[in-house]
Amino acid sequence: MSYHLYARPLPGSADPTAGELRLDWVLLDASGELQASGQDETRESIEDALSRNSLEGVRLIGLIPGDEALFCFADIPARQARFIRQALPFAVEEQLAQDVDTVHLALGGATEDGYRVAAIDHQRMGLWQETFLDWEGVELEAIYPDAALVPLKDHDWAVCLGEGMALLASRRGEWMTMRTENLGVFAQTLALPQEDEVAAEVRVVVYGTEATFADNESVLSGLAGTPRLSVHREPMEGAVVELLASAHYHHAAEPINLCQGSYAPSQGKGGALRAWRPAVAIAAIWFVLVIAGQVGMGYYHHQQAAALEDQAMAIYRQAFPEDRRATPRNVRRIIEGQLRVAGQQAGDAGFLPLMKHTGQQYSELSGSQSVLFNSVNYTSSRGELVVDVRADSYERLNALRSGIAEQGLEASIGSVVNDSDGTRARLTVSGG
Template sequence: MSYRLYTRPVPPFADLASDPETQLFNWVLIDASGDIQAQGVRDTREHIEQTLTQNALENVRLIGLIPGDEALFCFADIPAKQARFVRQALPFAVEEQLAQDIDTVHLALGNREEHGFRVAAVDHQRMGLWSELFRDWHHARLEALYADASLLPVSEHDWAICLDGDSAMLASRQGEWLKMQVGNLAMFAETLALPPTDEVIAEVRVAAFGTQDELDQQQALIAGLQCSGRLVVSQHALELMPLELLAHSHHHHLCTPINLCQGSYALSGDGKSALRPWRPAIAVACLWFLLQVGIEIGLGVYHQQEADDFNEQAMAIYQKAFPSDTRTHAGNVRRVLEGQLRLAQQEGPNADFLTLMKLAGQQYAQLPGKESVEFNTINYSRSRGQLVVDLKADNFAKLNALRSGLTSSGLNAEIGSVVNEASGARGRLTISGG
């Protein structure tokens, strides 16, 4: 189940630069349905982390809330629509609304409204301290930083006021927020009474939140706001602390705050991404891939060297057989040989009549008992390159011995039409070769 941890530092604020461990927090832990599972008042970071450990919670989504007066709200009227151009023009669009050098201010871009883009401006040095305060918590990963007043639920009201001790948080339906001392609310009443637009309205609805004790203590102030004639104030009692209201409003999307974790404070490089548990497996897979690629490259080089050696050997043999051929190389030697063989097959056998007769006579001269072998007729076919001899011998063994001798000399010799008679055997010997 997904959990969100809302943490809000409480005054007096510690020295965030040298002693952030002593800072105390109010905190609320809610589950995915928005129900509060745990909460605390004025606890240290260590105590909150121990609570998460005791409940075996991991990767809790941490929402950090900084004081609303640390982040100035302003509008940026920029006609561009592409985010890259909007961010380039943003410093120039809000520079006149800020009381300090624009280079010392961190700007966070919000949604686009009727009057322009909503922008939160925070001093760079302060933003760096707040960012460090909420980073690297055990069992929790920072998801966003917001100005606390920007999480007030306005809903159907024009303004929302939340009493918080000596201070008050305010937010308007236009998305503005601010924080001031409770005693200054009376002077701010005229600003609250102004309609949010140019339209003429009879009343401005204001929702006042606070614990019952705070509402009771500030009844005179609330009555003074209502005496302005235009403000209609409705009171809403909180059970414990304002942080519960802010967490409920944010979880149920009753507000549109600006996440301050942008630009150089963006969370994409904080090492807490969803892939972090898989990093060892990814590293092993990458190492295996690199090894496999290395092996494949090595085998490729080895086989290429072997192929080059075989090509050199083949060309050495070919050059020995055809020393005058200078056009043939390793790339086409196979095609050249195949062409030569195909041409030889088309031209037929290369042994002529005289060659066949010479070879046949040599084998006859070497034949044992050749006196009993008689040649009756001899025929030669030039088109087929065949010499056909009708023979007669006292036995078939001598005919077969003559055929075997011709075959061993490299000729093709076959005996057909064999007839065994009382006086011996006769047959037809067909000779071809080359």
């Protein structure tokens, strides 16, 4: 579950350079429900509270004093973000009281009056970013001027009463901070219509606790008695930071995030990707394991292939002990060549080899005296030896044929004639 932590410095200790900062804070869950809160606490005590509850995915929203950032409009006709950024300093420099190069400009949404812009001194913005960065177990998401989060609802102006200070926001997007006793003077300004404005009612909502209402009753009475002002009181039960956090979560206000450009969280020390570091680390480990597995399998198969090559070469050298040309790379080609030559040679064994093998089998035949060769013919074009043979039985002829075939030659018996003297036939022998 994701959580949002809203931290607002106390008005009396709102300077990040003046010692230990004291803060009011609230923690909202993903549904916007209040889970924890605290007042007048240090950063360390807030981190301890989060750590005790083992919370993860906490996003920090820092709320700085509204008077730290100036609101202004930028009339820029461009629509592309790149051109708007380029033209922004020139569009607002006349509205600033200091050199535009020393000011950080944060761009808001477009309105009828132009783009809403928040301007804050670079040095101050750097201090505030450093204040809210690198909290334990927390990622910085945004920094807003606190007054910009006061909810307007259906009113023209909203006022939130604090301890001696008032936060103000208008429907045009303006915000400001002033002392509570100056609200009467400001109310007179609101009551005066602009030159091109028709006098109409100005609706004002005032937020505050029962205690702050009681302490500022005279000021509130003066507001209610100002012509054109319609003042509505909205009681608060909690601290100011609770009202601002709820307004932000429920989109009841449109503040300008000051964490832009070089101050964006992705450009800071923490980085927006830091929350993804565990997932990136797991993915990297998985990738390394996959690569290691592939390398291991490759090495195993390489070893197996090498063993098979050694076995094949051992068998080859047993058959051809004198051959030193064969290697695992060319042994197949050499064997194919030898088989091709052997096949060509076996196809035409020649008269003398055929006669030799036939005579050898004749001499080894039992009862060879009962077998007679009448004539021998050799045809070189076919590589065949044809013998007219007579035997006392066909079994003698068949035994001779089988013996010749066992020598790797082809032998067949044809033209068999049986008579009273025995069997006559034609024995054909070839090289195979």
